[in-house]
Amino acid sequence: MKSSYILVVDDEPDIRETVKEILEDEGYLVATAKNADEARHHFREHLPDAVLLDIWMPDTDGITLLKEWSEMSGGKLPSPVVMMSGHGTVETAVEATRLGAYDFLEKPLGIAKLLLTLERALQSSRLQLQANDSLHAAPFIEPTGSSQAITRLREQVKRIAQHDSWVLMSGEAGSGRETFARYIHANCTRAERPFVHVAVSSIEAGNAALELFGREEGQKIDYGRLEQARGGTLFLDEVADMDADVQKRLVGALDTGSFLRVGGSEPVHLDVRIIAATQKNLEDEVNEGRFREDLFFQLNVVPVVIPPLREHEDDVIELLNFYVDHYSSRERLPYRRFDTAAQNYLRQYQWPGNVRELKNLVQRLLIVGGDEEIEVSEVESAIGILSSSGQSAGISISFDQPLREAREDFERAYFIYQMGKHDRNVTQMAEEAGIERTHLYRKLKSLDIDVKAKRK
Incomplete structure (x- = not known):
């Protein structure tokens, strides 16, 4: 299972380090911030799966930071936030909840309650992502068929799933490319993380970069599909229809392991498995100058051909x-x-x-x-x-x-x-x-x- 990335924000170093050690012992990846500025930096560089946020800090209090994160994401927190305080009030807890905080923990923190609350917050976030995904895709269905061709293909993609490599699927429309992509995701270490489907051909002209990489405008951040799929799988359906500018951006992201949001200046860590699919012959597209050769070679690490029915x-x-x-x-x-x-x-x-x-x-x-x-x-x-x-x-x-x-x-x-x-x-x-x-x-x-x- 892919480890969740947790950001701990607290001005008290003993609490930061203690919570960090507890969470790392449980298998989480943990970053810490001692103040609001450091927390903002972490949030922009690598969107966390969840945040433990202290309310009372010397520079900017946690409620103000919570409000800032909510406003920069269009009124909805991009990650679940659990507030912490040693002397909170009912009014403070109500305000935090109104701004979207998942829960409120009192200090001194109990280890059992901390871990249970964090796991519930992560589970709630995963369920929300699955609900959003189900608006445009059917629930996971294992590829059906007992023929030699499908049996062999099912075994092939199950082996591929054990490695975190990028995959290029080719096959006719309706042949089951998304089904096999979801099968890979369901059998890999990222299975508990999001599976994000992007129908490249349906993206409005000129919006592909915003859709994939997101955007920054002042303090406001729109998180793109690459960040929505963090830790999980990004399925690029009909990748041959991707425009030249976005192809260039994607090549840079795959080369460096990071990318810039549109309008952004700080690199964002890339943590996603990419499965691309097409019904076109990408080699022909490369030869015709419609698809970048370097992107083709990056995506074509493991080629998978889905046969027509x-x-x-x-x-x-x-x-x-x-x-x-x-x-x-x-x-x-x-x-x-x-x-x-x-x-x-x-x-x-x-x-x-x-x-x-x-x-x-x-x-x-x-x-x-x-x-x-x-x-x-x-x-x-x-x-x-x-x-x-x-x-x-x-x-x-x-x-x-x-x-x-x-x-x-x-x-x-x-x-x-x-x-x-x-x-x-x-x-x-x-x-x-x-x-x-x-x-x-x-x-x-x-x-x-x-x-x-x-x-x-």
Whole structure:
């Protein structure tokens, strides 16, 4: 397990050293500061996982420093803070809590209570990071499949996980690159630390440097993804889409082990494992001058190739069963099973969208509901075979019908997909669709979609 980094701020040297020794004996990495200036320096140089902060100090008191940290991070403390005081008051404790302090310890400090409070503060912070991560990613799922290709790949990445090297994953969209990245993270020494996903291609133009490295404006600090992932794993998805300036900054950070925030002047320690992923051939991108050669060699320490689903079709049935059980148990969708003809059809299907397409297909068929057994005709309709070319459109639409009916079919497929994506949260669905909630309810009703039918 990667050790947590703790900052102890107290003007009394005996207390600083005693607490430092206690925490180091417990396996923590510890830095100390005797006053507010030293604490500010540590905070800027290496964001701690937690802070033990004395209230009464000669230059700047702990409450003022707590308020400063809260304001510089946009009103929310970037790390959990436990206050310490030998003569605190109820008013002081209330003020510290209002400013975001996790807890308040009275001196003299009891070792057992100190360690328990610190561990709870760290656990609370980890849970918050996991909650933030779950807003844009599914919970960890172990790569599914018993084929020789997937068994060998699973064993390979498990071995890779034991070493703290950078990894470059290549593979088609939807093939499971993030799943294997999370598998590496779950099996490495950083497993208890954050896994931060960055979809490079979705970052607004010109904002990539701010997103990754953060920003300083006066006393205010916006912590970027590199610091949010401190001690853990940063997953750079579609890294080939990273712009040239950010590529240059990242090369410097990987070379030196530190980086500057945008607008900053003090180097920030880099403590993160990077897993990069792309569906493009990075060597071709290098040859075409779109990707830096030095960054390619830095990221490509351990190359991992994720095969498309059509190259391990023996796993299709296992994946179908896995996702049926997954959605039935986790989202309480009705249990349905694929009959033999449907299974044979899907084994021979080419899966242009890979495992993601299979997962979405299962979810769609369970949401729509029907008989317990899923027949091949329903599968064909759900996949959306184009009668004109015999290729998959990925949604259930026939083009041999009037425009009004085709539009309704598309809207039905679109909102069924959005229901699955947002766990039937109407507010989130309305925001993504760009329509008002009341209009969305009317639209769902007109399409005969029951947004409340999930729970029983």
